[in-house]
Amino acid sequence: MSLLKSLLTLPILFAHHAYAQSQSEAASTLAVTDIPSSLLVPSGPYRSDYDLGTASVTASTVGASNATATYSSTSSVQLIGITGGASSTTNASASGTSTSSASRPSNTQPCNGWPEFCNRKLSNISMVVAHNSPFVVAHNAASNQVLKVETQLNDGIRGLQFETHVVNDTLHLCHTSCDLLDAGTLEAYLTTVAKWLDANPYEVIAIIMGNDNRVSPTTYVEPFQKSGMSQHLYTPSSDSLALDEWPTLAEMIIAGKRVIVMLDYLANQTEVPWLLDEFSYQWETPFSPTDPAFPCTQQRPPNQSNDVSRNKMFMLNHNLNIAIDISGTELLIPAFTLLDQINADSGNSSLGTNVENCTAMWGRPPNWLLVDYYNFGKFNGSVFEVAATANNVSYNRDSCCGTDGKSGITRLAPSTWVAAALTMFLMAFL
Numbered sequence: 089m090s091l092l093k094s095l096l097t098l099p100i101l102f103a104h105h106a107y108a109q110s111q112s113e114a115a116s117t118l119a120v121t122d123i124p125s126s127l128l129v130p131s132g133p134y135r136s137d138y139d140l141g142t143a144s145v146t147a148s149t150v151g152a153s154n155a156t157a158t159y160s161s162t163s164s165v166q167l168i169g170i171t172g173g174a175s176s177t178t179n180a181s182a183s184g185t186s187t188s189s190a191s192r193p194s195n196t197q198p199c200n201g202w203p204e205f206c207n208r209k210l211s212n213i214s215m216v217v218a219h220n221s222p223f224v225v226a227h228n229a230a231s232n233q234v235l236k237v238e239t240q241l242n243d244g245i246r247g248l249q250f251e252t253h254v255v256n257d258t259l260h261l262c263h264t265s266c267d268l269l270d271a272g273t274l275e276a277y278l279t280t281v282a283k284w285l286d287a288n289p290y291e292v293i294a295i296i297m298g299n300d301n302r303v304s305p306t307t308y309v310e311p312f313q314k315s316g317m318s319q320h321l322y323t324p325s326s327d328s329l330a331l332d333e334w335p336t337l338a339e340m341i342i343a344g345k346r347v348i349v350m351l352d353y354l355a356n357q358t359e360v361p362w363l364l365d366e367f368s369y370q371w372e373t374p375f376s377p378t379d380p381a382f383p384c385t386q387q388r389p390p391n392q393s394n395d396v397s398r399n400k401m402f403m404l405n406h407n408l409n410i411a412i413d414i415s416g417t418e419l420l421i422p423a424f425t426l427l428d429q430i431n432a433d434s435g436n437s438s439l440g441t442n443v444e445n446c447t448a449m450w451g452r453p454p455n456w457l458l459v460d461y462y463n464f465g466k467f468n469g470s471v472f473e474v475a476a477t478a479n480n481v482s483y484n485r486d487s488c489c490g491t492d493g494k495s496g497i498t499r500l501a502p503s504t505w506v507a508a509a510l511t512m513f514l515m516a517f518l
């Protein structure tokens with residue numbers, strides 16, 4: 089049990105919220121030999137979409153600030169190199185086989201897939217959010233999704249969440265460090281999203297950004313303008329909205345203001361009226377990404393009274409990570425082998441159970457269901473079925489998921505042994 093407990097106290101380095109970065113605790117390091125070999129092959133209920141093979145992990149210290157981890161499977165060799173030293177200068181990359189085929193657009197109904205949503209207030213609908221939406225770099229352990237943003241949107245994702253970093257005076261989409269994963273500029277990403285919005289005029293989305301370098305909100309104006317997003321941006325009537333003050337989807341669509349943009353820190357709506365201060369409009373459940381209990385309590389903004397929370401939108405953080413510490417390099421990566429269970433509609437630690445729990449606690453479902461690798465789950469699109477259930481509508485299971493760029497990631501299992509330990513932890517905990 090002490091081994092399992094130690095999983096929870098491992099330091100966290102990869103994190104999209106600066107909040108989490110400040111939560112690091114004293115570390116204990118797991119050695120590969122601590123895990124019985126019988127647990128090296130995970131035994132999750134569904135792994136329909138990926139085959140891990142038999143994993144072996146070797147960690148070797150090259151230098152005081154250098155670490156390399158190698159993963160290989162028996163069927164075909166897959167490599168994941170976590171190479172480099174200190175967090176700010178760490179590179180992570182991997183190589184593997186790659187297959188791809190065309191995406192499969194499926195968005196044919198107005199008002200975010202269900203015409204019955206048209207007359208519902210935005211605050212009365214649950215939608216799935218792609219955690220770190222732009223981080224789809226194949227074979228990079230720091231990715232959080234495999235399908236690109238066009239496919240995400242076609243499949244039904246309506247919340248795009250990510251962190252931003254300044255590189256050469258330009259906002260980039262990077263995971264923790266731009267040396268580790270740089271998905272390009274915010275402008276390029278938004279250009280893609282704007283094109284999708286133009287082609288899908290009856291859809292409403294939210295963009296939820298982390299201001300990791302705490303730059304001035306005016307820094308965000310240019311990429312939104314140059315990408316062609318400006319005309320779509322929603323500006324609220326007040327600097328905070330209660331549940332009943334949000335517009336309906338139809339109102340937003342008719343006004344052509346279909347994009348809600350929120351920033352976690354340093355928004356200033358006097359200067360940039362469409363760039364909303366996230367925590368004035370919604371709160372979040374704990375960003376405790378290694379805790380498979382996924383508590384429904386309110387974490388950010390801190391010290392908000394229950395009365396206020398009950399009258400605002402909220403986001404459920406439902407992405408489970410594994411903290412790994414390899415020869416002094418600590419990483420937080422998605423719990424790959426558990427994705428099908430985490431994104432399932434029912435079962436321990438599933439999105440479905442979590443939404444049920446939060447609905448019971450707050451009297452209404454979370455507005456935003458934030459997940460990693462949304463296309464994994466108990467069946468194709470199980471995360472969308474969870475949202476549909478919360479919305480009291482039915483979900484067509486054939487409408488997910490596109491397959492663009494679904495490449496080596498399905499075999500990218502950086503540390504099966506840690507995932508196995510986590511499976512063990514889940515079994516002991518729940």
Ligand SMILES: *[C@@H]1O[C@H](CO)[C@@H](O)[C@H](O)[C@H]1NC(C)=O
Nearest residue numbers: 150151152153154155171172
């Ligand atoms: C760290 O790893 C890189 C790439 O493998 C290598 O070139 C470099 O010499 C290593 N640094 C140290 C201090 O061992």
Ligand SMILES: *[C@@H]1O[C@H](CO)[C@@H](O)[C@H](O)[C@H]1NC(C)=O
Nearest residue numbers: 171172173177178179267268
């Ligand atoms: C990380 O990768 C980039 C691009 O390949 C390279 O320029 C940089 O030197 C690398 N950093 C480290 C610490 O290896």
Ligand SMILES: *[C@@H]1O[C@H](CO)[C@@H](O)[C@H](O)[C@H]1NC(C)=O
Nearest residue numbers: 204207208209212213331480
């Ligand atoms: C939310 O939408 C449902 C379904 O249309 C409706 O019955 C309910 O009254 C709405 N709740 C609020 C608070 O608007």
Ligand SMILES: *[C@@H]1O[C@H](CO)[C@@H](O)[C@H](O)[C@H]1NC(C)=O
Nearest residue numbers: 254255256257258260266270
């Ligand atoms: C930043 O600017 C320097 C100097 O112009 C250039 O060498 C470098 O490639 C730029 N970095 C990025 C990420 O664009």
Ligand SMILES: *[C@@H]1O[C@H](CO)[C@@H](O)[C@H](O)[C@H]1NC(C)=O
Nearest residue numbers: 305354355356357358359360
């Ligand atoms: C927001 O911007 C306005 C206008 O520039 C400025 O007067 C105000 O001090 C800013 N607020 C904060 C909290 O920085």
Ligand SMILES: *[C@@H]1O[C@H](CO)[C@@H](O)[C@H](O)[C@H]1NC(C)=O
Nearest residue numbers: 107387388389390391392393
């Ligand atoms: C929240 O409240 C606690 C206890 O009252 C206090 O210690 C803490 O500083 C507060 N945090 C913030 C951010 O206000």
Ligand SMILES: *[C@@H]1O[C@H](CO)[C@@H](O)[C@H](O)[C@H]1NC(C)=O
Nearest residue numbers: 381382436437438441442445
């Ligand atoms: C849901 O609530 C039950 C009962 O409180 C708890 O045991 C379980 O851990 C929770 N599960 C999730 C995924 O929230």
Ligand SMILES: *[C@@H]1O[C@H](CO)[C@@H](O)[C@H](O)[C@H]1NC(C)=O
Nearest residue numbers: 136192467468488489490491
């Ligand atoms: C799930 O989706 C993938 C990719 O579109 C497809 O290849 C697979 O057949 C689907 N599985 C089922 C059970 O429908």
Ligand SMILES: *[C@@H]1O[C@H](CO)[C@@H](O)[C@H](O)[C@H]1NC(C)=O
Nearest residue numbers: 204476477478479480481482
């Ligand atoms: C859910 O939908 C069903 C069938 O459309 C309807 O009868 C029921 O009143 C709805 N429940 C709520 C809470 O909106």
Ligand SMILES: *[C@@H]1O[C@H](CO)[C@@H](O)[C@H](O)[C@H]1NC(C)=O
Nearest residue numbers: 133434435436515516517518
């Ligand atoms: C959930 O946890 C309970 C209690 O540990 C266990 O009996 C059950 O088999 C688990 N269910 C799943 C689907 O893993």
